[in-house]
Amino acid sequence: MRLDSLAPLLDRNGPWATVYTSTARATETSGDERRLTARAAGDELARQGADASTVDAVHDHLSALSPRTRPQGSVVFAADGDIVLELPLNKAPDRNEVSWSALPHLAPLPELLGENPRCLTARIDRTGADFELVDAHGTHSAGQATGEEWPIHRNATGELSEKHFQLRVENTWESNAGLIAEAIERRFQDTGADVLVLSGDPRERRAVHERLPEQLRAIAVETSHGGRAAGSSSELLDRETARARAEFVSRHTAQALDTMRAAHMPGPAPAGSGTAETVPALVEAAREHRVDTLLLRPGGPDRDREVWVGDGSDQVAVRRSELQYLGATEPAPARADDALLRNALATDAEVLVADPQEELPVGGLGALLRWTHADERATAVP
Numbered sequence: 179m180r181l182d183s184l185a186p187l188l189d190r191n192g193p194w195a196t197v198y199t200s201t202a203r204a205t206e207t208s209g210d211e212r213r214l215t216a217r218a219a220g221d222e223l224a225r226q227g228a229d230a231s232t233v234d235a236v237h238d239h240l241s242a243l244s245p246r247t248r249p250q251g252s253v254v255f256a257a258d259g260d261i262v263l264e265l266p267l268n269k270a271p272d273r274n275e276v277s278w279s280a281l282p283h284l285a286p287l288p289e290l291l292g293e294n295p296r297c298l299t300a301r302i303d304r305t306g307a308d309f310e311l312v313d314a315h316g317t318h319s320a321g322q323a324t325g326e327e328w329p330i331h332r333n334a335t336g337e338l339s340e341k342h343f344q345l346r347v348e349n350t351w352e353s354n355a356g357l358i359a360e361a362i363e364r365r366f367q368d369t370g371a372d373v374l375v376l377s378g379d380p381r382e383r384r385a386v387h388e389r390l391p392e393q394l395r396a397i398a399v400e401t402s403h404g405g406r407a408a409g410s411s412s413e414l415l416d417r418e419t420a421r422a423r424a425e426f427v428s429r430h431t432a433q434a435l436d437t438m439r440a441a442h443m444p445g446p447a448p449a450g451s452g453t454a455e456t457v458p459a460l461v462e463a464a465r466e467h468r469v470d471t472l473l474l475r476p477g478g479p480d481r482d483r484e485v486w487v488g489d490g491s492d493q494v495a496v497r498r499s500e501l502q503y504l505g506a507t508e509p510a511p512a513r514a515d516d517a518l519l520r521n522a523l524a525t526d527a528e529v530l531v532a533d534p535q536e537e538l539p540v541g542g543l544g545a546l547l548r549w550t551h552a553d554e555r556a557t558a559v560p
Contacts, residue, residue, distance in 0.1 A: 179293045179530065181523040183314055186263045187255060187282050188524055191489045192510070195223050195232050196283035198267070198275040198290070200251040201243055216240035219276050226278035231259030239264065253290070255282050268292045280487060280510035284519040288474055288531045293427040295372035297419050300362055302378035302386055303406040304351055307358045311369050312419055320369060323361035325354030351385065359389035366394060373426045374398045375419050378405040431530045434471055437546055438538050452550035455539050457483050457514050458496050463547055464521040465492050465504070471546040472522045474515065475532040478542010481515040491524035515543060 187194075197219045201212075220237035224230075239254055239261050250270045255263045267290045277283040294314035301308045309320035366374060376383040376398055383400055390398060399422045404415025441453040454460045454469075457480050463469050474481070486498045488506025494517045495501045501509040522529055527545075538544065 179288050179291065179528070180296070180314070181519070181529060182526075183265065184263065184282075184284070184287075184523050187284075187520070188491065190257045190262055192257060192280045192282075193228075194277075194279060194282045195228050195236050195254075195256040196275075196277045196279070197223075197236060197240065197254045198251070198271045198283075198286055199240060199243075199254075200270040200274065201245040201248045212243060213241055215274060219274065222276040223278050226276075228278045229259070232256050235259055235261050251290075253287060265291070268294075279512065279516070281512045281516045281520055283513070283516055284523075285481060285513060285515040287519070288529050289476060293423075293430075293530070295423050295426050295430075296370060297373035297375060297423050298362070298366050298369055298371040299375045299377065299404075299415065299419055300358070300383075300386070301404060301406040301410070301415075302358060302376060302383045304354060304379075304382055306354065306406075307361065307378075307386075308406055309362075309365050311371065312423070317416075320365055321361075323358045325357045326350050351382075355382070355385035356389050358386045362386070363391055363394060372430075373419075373422050375415075375422050376400045377403060377410075377415055377418075427530075431532060434473055434530055434546055435532060435536060435538055438473065438544055442538075452547035452552075453544065454547060455541060455544045456480075457485065457541070457543065460514070460518060460543055460545055461485060461494050461496055463545055464494055464518055464525075467492065467525045468547045468549060469518070469522060469525065469527045469545045470548040471528045471530060472518055473530050473532055473539050473544040473546070475536055475539055475542045475544075476534045478539065480541030480543045481513065483514045483541075484511050485514045485517050486510065487512045487517050487520075491521045494518075494521060518543065518545075 199215055216237045219240055220233045223233045223236060236254055236256050243252060248266045251267045253265050253267060254261060269290045269292065271286065271290055275286065291314065297312040298320065299310045299312065306322060306324040308322045311318050311320040374394055374397055376387055380402060387395060387398055387400060401415065401418040403418055404410050404412055438453050454463045486495045486501050486509045487493060488501050488504060488509060493501060493504045493506045495504065498509045519529065532538065
């Protein structure tokens with residue numbers, strides 16, 4: 179899961195009001211249900227000590243939410259009388275959840291939003307390709323690649339022999355395939371995509387696939403659905419794209435868990451497999467911006483363990499007294515998962531959610547590290 183949609187939360191200090199709510203279904207009484215939900219959330223925030231202006235802002239915002247635009251529900255983050263961020267949820271929460279705390283209550287979000295990897299789709303024909311990016315915010319145009327438009331059809335003409343003309347057609351196809359492959363490589367890098375789907379006629383997309391760099395060839399998914407021609411099925415392409423994204427998430431999470439399992443095996447850990455699982459080790463890694471992938475397991479006992487935080491995302495400690503060395507003037511208690519998720523947002527770390535039935539991470543929190551102190555010592559110049 180990418181956290182970049184949460185970036186506005188880094189621009190404010192707390193305390194924060196956070197409300198997770200399941201949007202009432204569109205029924206004759208849904209308006210009344212929304213108003214009751216908004217009132218209950220406001221009352222609970224006030225009971226927990228929220229200021230009146232923030233309570234009013236949350237109440238008014240929740241009262242106006244519509245099940246038509248938020249069919250599963252939403253999460254609202256507010257501070258100092260302002261709604262800082264509101265996001266639609268991809269999964270309805272089991273219950274409404276209201277909190278007033280030093281940090282935004284991010285812990286439920288990865289499970290309710292889902293992983294949402296970015297997918298670049300290329301609709302290919304003989305003359306070029308149209309690109310789309312599918313991410314947490316929907317499907318957006320990502321430009322196009324345009325090649326030569328003549329000659330592209332194998333029909334004889336009076337000016338050249340049929341054999342010569344067909345050779346020119348083949349050369350045009352080959353040239354356009356190379357141009358499209360180069361454009362895909364650039365778009366994939368520019369958009370930060372994780373998944374690549376190629377659609378269109380089998381020969382055309384295969385020619386493009388063969389010209390991709392090895393790294394992209396290995397991950398590209400091909401489908402005949404949703405080509406560039408008018409009337410091509412977008413619905414079938416959407417299904418293929420959803421399947422490719424889901425497979426990426428499953429594979430990616432499995433790889434991360436395999437790395438963590440390897441760290442539990444006897445003997446020296448494989449190179450480049452630094453991990454952290456205890457709260458003290460995770461806090462230290464977060465302070466030093468070493469967390470590459472944060473792994474969460476629902477229900478783990480360490481997730482709501484108390485840590486101490488300051489205004490900065492790297493101001494996090496197991497003990498309150500440690501924060502004075504990090505420049506925090508007003509330490510506040512927070513959940514460990516909220517603090518680590520805020521740090522992951524600030525340091526561009528990835529977040530993955532393990533199946534609740536997994537045994538790892540043991541306490542519900544774990545990380546794959548960008549580097550370890552052992553790596554640092556190994557590369558130090560004597």
